[in-house]
Amino acid sequence: MKSRLNLKPGQKGTKKLVEQYGKALLYVRYRYDESRGVRLKTVEIVVEEKPWQPTVRIRDDDIVAVIVNFSEKAMQNRLKSVGGKWDPEVKLWFVPYGPIRGTELEERIHKDYFKRGQEL
Structure with a gap:
C-alpha cells in the first residue's frame, strides 16, 4: 500500500x-x-497529551558539572586526576563525562550545567 x-x-x-x-x-x-x-x-x-521531558544522552567527551563538598578532599583529588577543573564562581567541578561514567561521581552530576563536547 x-x-x-x-x-x-x-x-x-x-x-x-x-x-x-x-x-x-x-x-x-x-x-x-x-x-x-x-x-x-x-x-x-491526537488522543492524549501529557507533559514529557526528553532525556539527555551524555557522551564521553561532554563536560559535566559535579557537586563535591569543600571537605571532600579525596573526591577533589580524584576529579583533578581525570582532568577536572574547579569553577569558583558556580562552586562546581567541571570534568569530562567519560572518566566518571559508572562511578559514584556520576550520581553527583548537576543537571543544569552541561557542555556538549567543549574544552575545559
Missing part, C-alpha cells in the same frame, strides 16, 4: 475533517492499495 498524499489541517480536502476533529487532527493521508484497487483516506489524530 502506497501513501501518495499527506495533507495538513487547513489544506484543500481537509475541511470536513477539521470540523469533525478540530485541533486534534494532525494529518489526512490518502493511501492506495493496488492489489485490491482501493483508495483509503486515513486520519492521524
Whole structure:
C-alpha cells in the first residue's frame, strides 16, 4: 500500500475533517492499495497529551558539572586526576563525562550545567 498524499489541517480536502476533529487532527493521508484497487483516506489524530521531558544522552567527551563538598578532599583529588577543573564562581567541578561514567561521581552530576563536547 502506497501513501501518495499527506495533507495538513487547513489544506484543500481537509475541511470536513477539521470540523469533525478540530485541533486534534494532525494529518489526512490518502493511501492506495493496488492489489485490491482501493483508495483509503486515513486520519492521524491526537488522543492524549501529557507533559514529557526528553532525556539527555551524555557522551564521553561532554563536560559535566559535579557537586563535591569543600571537605571532600579525596573526591577533589580524584576529579583533578581525570582532568577536572574547579569553577569558583558556580562552586562546581567541571570534568569530562567519560572518566566518571559508572562511578559514584556520576550520581553527583548537576543537571543544569552541561557542555556538549567543549574544552575545559
